[in-house]
Amino acid sequence: MGQSKLLASIVVGAAVGAALSMLDRTTREKTIASTKRISETVSYYAANREELQELIQEKVTAAQSFYESASENVNMLVEKADEFKEFPSTIQDMISDTKSAFSSSDKE
Structure with a gap:
């Protein structure tokens, strides 16, 4: 029950915040311009579904290519x-070999 009050309060708070922000003309x-642009885009792709499918396919292909490249990297x-x-x-072996070589040349 506590969760339902929390969710309702969040929704009400968001709605009040959005309404208050709309008092500012800018x-x-x-918001109106953005909504119109989104509406036009949705209408365009609703009428041209093939183009939307091609766009989505291009994005999927680009994402797969990026994933493969990142995976290889x-x-x-x-490695x-x-x-x-x-x-x-390897360095320790080289130091030991060098030490041995100098030690054996010092003895001679």
Whole structure:
């Protein structure tokens, strides 16, 4: 029951806030212009569904391409990180070999 009062209060607060913001002429004009533009866009795509489908397909294809590219980049970074993990042991081996080489040349 507490949740229903909360939700109702949020809805009422949003409605009151929207109504108060409409008292400002600039806000009212921008809202009307935006609503007209959205209405025209919806009407256009309602009449031209094929174009809307093509637009959506283009966006989906672009998103898939972006995902694949990002996935390849992440895989490459993971591989590089794995290579860097091996560096300390490789460097340690090189230091040991160098130490051994200098130690054996000092004995001679």
